Amino acid sequence: MESTVALTDQCRQKALELGFEVCGFTSVDVKLRGEYYLKWIAEKQHGTMSWMERNNERRLAPRNILPEAKSILMVGLNYYQDDPDMRGKMAKYALGKDYHKIIYKRLKRLCRWMQEQGGVQKPYVDTGPLLEKPIAVEAGLGWMGKSTLLLHRKFGTFLFLGAIVTTLDLEADPVEQDHCGSCTRCLDICPTNAFPAPYKLDATRCISYLTIEHHGSIPLEFREAIGDRIYGCDDCLDVCPWNRWARTTRESRFLFAGLPDLTETLAWDETAFTERFQGTPITRLKLPRWKRNVCVVLGNIGTLSDIPALKLLAGGDDPMIAEHAMWAIERIQSRNSQSK
Ligand code: SF4
Ligand code: SF4
Structure with missing residues (x-):
């Protein structure tokens, strides 16, 4: 037990040294709301993102990714920056370089260190069948707000997530409680009424989906509501009171390049x-x-x-x-x- 705690501490320290702002752990047998996910898919609220329909035997049971796995490590990297002064708006995560490679490289370095400790690892950055947000909640990184986004007490909603499924036995962190309280700002601000209820998103109405994932013509009913958003939408993030402490990212490659x-x-x-x-x-x-x-x-x-x-x-x-x-x-x- 003592060695598990010590290894977990070292692992967290290593993640922070690699530049991640937050790091948490949970069991590979993490409880995920599989029924909720499958109902959301059955209701077609994922639109044409058909990849969300596949590999659910792994997505809903991460143990199937790596049979000998014991734990999942979750990390978060802050990407916040002020909106640039330009005609039109882009989601903040898309202002600079793509986060996938940047995070993946850091995860690989962390995996190498974990390998030296005897582990076998599989890293993920939004690329495989892994429900990063609910797993991040279980790993103590925050809670899923009414906007369905992950909220961290210090970094708010502007965190990229990365995950490592590992055979190392690491100490699970306590689960974070929901701190949305009576706030409904994200639900009220949404220009396309994409929230049929708190904690539920109809992706087919969301400007992020319509401007990025959706191919073909943008339905007329949404065009005016899209306003000046060229790529994605940050409205439900920008209004969240938990972003009041957001600080500009330390990763210069995420910054807007004109x-x-x-x-x-x-x-x-x-x-x-x-x-x-x-x-x-x-x-x-x-x-x-x-x-x-x-x-x-x-x-x-x-x-x-x-x-x-x-x-x-x-x-x-x-x-x-x-x-x-x-x-x-x-x-x-x-x-x-x-x-x-
Ligand atoms: S990103 Fe924009 S359109 Fe999508 S749910 Fe949030 S506020 Fe609504
Ligand atoms: S805006 Fe309010 S209700 Fe929405 S996620 Fe943030 S705290 Fe929760």
Whole structure:
């Protein structure tokens, strides 16, 4: 028992030395709300994210990932930064370089150290069938708020999570209690009413889903509510009172590296898009969905000076982009005629 506690302490210390802000542990036989997850999937609230339907025998029972495993280590890395001064908004996690590789490298170093202690490990960064948030709750990193996000008492909601499933026997941390209390700020602020109830998200209505995961045309009913958000949405994070102590990330690669004006990006070809966004989460979108999103944003906040660039797209050969560009032009013209 004493050696378990000592090894756990050393492991936590090692994680903090590697730059993670928080680290906690739970048993590999962690209790997960499998029924809730399967019901959410059955109700199709995950939209077209079909990967969430697969590998549930591992997702809901992490022991099946590594049969000899005893523990799961969870780490969190703060990515908060103020929103940059630019036309249009992007979710803070997407302002800089992609977190997957940055965290994975650190986890691999931690795995090597754990291997020296006799363990066999499997690291994860949002890439495999692992329910990171509920496991992080069990590992004492925070609680899942009414926004369904993980909340840490000190770092609020702006934490990237990483996990290591390990055969090492490590001491579980106490589970954090829910501290949302009577607050409903996240539920009230949501521009698309994506919360059918507290602690429940209908991803198909969420701007993060609509602007990132959703392929094809953005349904008309959501376009105005998307406002100036080009990629993702942080509204339910920004209003959370537990973010009042949020501090700028220590990882400089997460910081915003600038962007040309939105209208200029409408003329980009694949090379220009790749040159600017290589190594960032935005590459997931690919160029057509980027242009689609920019059209929606310009439809909501653009001016007459944006119309020539939009007209070029409206006459282009991608019907999905052309339709969004025409929608944007009509919206700008209608705003302009009303203000006369
Ligand atoms: S990210 Fe935005 S759209 Fe999605 S649930 Fe939060 S506030 Fe609503
Ligand atoms: S905004 Fe309020 S209700 Fe929502 S997650 Fe934060 S504390 Fe909880």
